[in-house]
Amino acid sequence: MSRFPKTDLSQIKLISIAGRESKVAAGDWASPLEPGSTFDEFIDSLPDILIARDLRAFAELAVRAVGLGKPLILMMGAHVVKVGLAPLVCDLLERKILTGVAMNSAGAIHDTESALFGETSEDVAATITDGTFGMSRETGEFINGALYRAYTSEDREIGFGEAVGEAIIEANPGRPSIMATCVRLGLPITIHAALGTDIIHQQPSMSGEATGELSFRDFRALCHQLNSLGSGGVVMNVGSAVILPEIFLKALTVARNLGAPAFDFTTANFDMIQHYRPRVNVVGRPTQESGRGFSFTGHHEIMIPLVFAMIKSMIAREGSSIGGQAGGIAREST
Secondary structure (H helix, E strand, O other), rough: OOOOOOOOHOOOOOOOOOHEEEEEEEHOOOOOOOOOOOHHHHHHOOOOOOHHHHHHHHHHHHHHHHHEEEEEEEEOOOOOOHHHHHHHHHHHHHHOOEEEEEEEHHHHHHHHHHHHHOOOOOHHHHHHHOOOOOOHHHHHHHHHHHHHHHOOOOOOOHHHHHHHHOOOOHHHHOOHHHHHHHHOOOOOOOEEEOOOOOOOHHOOOHHHHHHHHHHHHHHHHHHHHHHHHHOOOOEEEOOOOOHHHHHHHHHHHHHHHHHOOOOOEEEEEEEEEHHHHHEEEEEEEEHOOOOOOEEEEEHHHHHHHHHHHHHHHHHHHHHHHHHHHHHHHHHHOO
16 A cells, blocks of 8 residues: 555546637648749648737738738837848838838948948957947948938938938949838838947947937837827837837827827737837737737748738738738738
């Protein structure tokens, strides 16, 4: 006899699986993809489970926003440019899918260097010791010069993104630039700087007055964009862990405080690690009364081409019924 009593399982009451509610059924499974299949077939082959289901639902809601003429705003950190995705962002701007872009000022730096010089992202470890990190003269003088000229101009009250975008257009580098594309298309491009965080702030050409004022103008421009976000708009945050989630929460508060019906919209955070501020300030709090928030974890150079291609493919598939059928699909997914 054991010293430890054991439960007798012979009297356990069993149920039939036929009456049990299950979370996964055969209709939800992935389908093998044949060589040479189309991208539409790839989308259809994904399992209708967990994040694959969420990614399809988010893309459908983005398609619905386009069909309704609602904002589809991309907020992004610098890493999006550093991993070579600027051409994809410019493509969605050209197609009038994205309605505006908000970046931190590191994003503006990498966008500028990529467009003007065809290269960006210096080796910090190799230059921090001798004090040359971030001291590229051309980068600082180009951006800081554009900001100061705009700040001292008495003709127009343009912001950070517009000022640098116009300067890139004037330089005519022949390479993709998110800022220049937005300016050329007349779409909002806002740059949100935190003074002291970027390499151009440590150079002699830096003007705190100009940088602060033009970034503040861009904050007000983002506030205005959020006025029409309600009832179907979409905001994506890609790779900004602090600056843009904080900016978004304040801009949304301003829009609501001034009476805008900025409710019932979709947000999504795309990043390699899910941080506190995007999870709370982008995904959670803004949609807590209505709408839906998504979190997607993965490398930008894979996830962003995937979701952008899904949105384009769904728009092409829906065609003229984009605001009808796609909207119905998205509402059912939620």
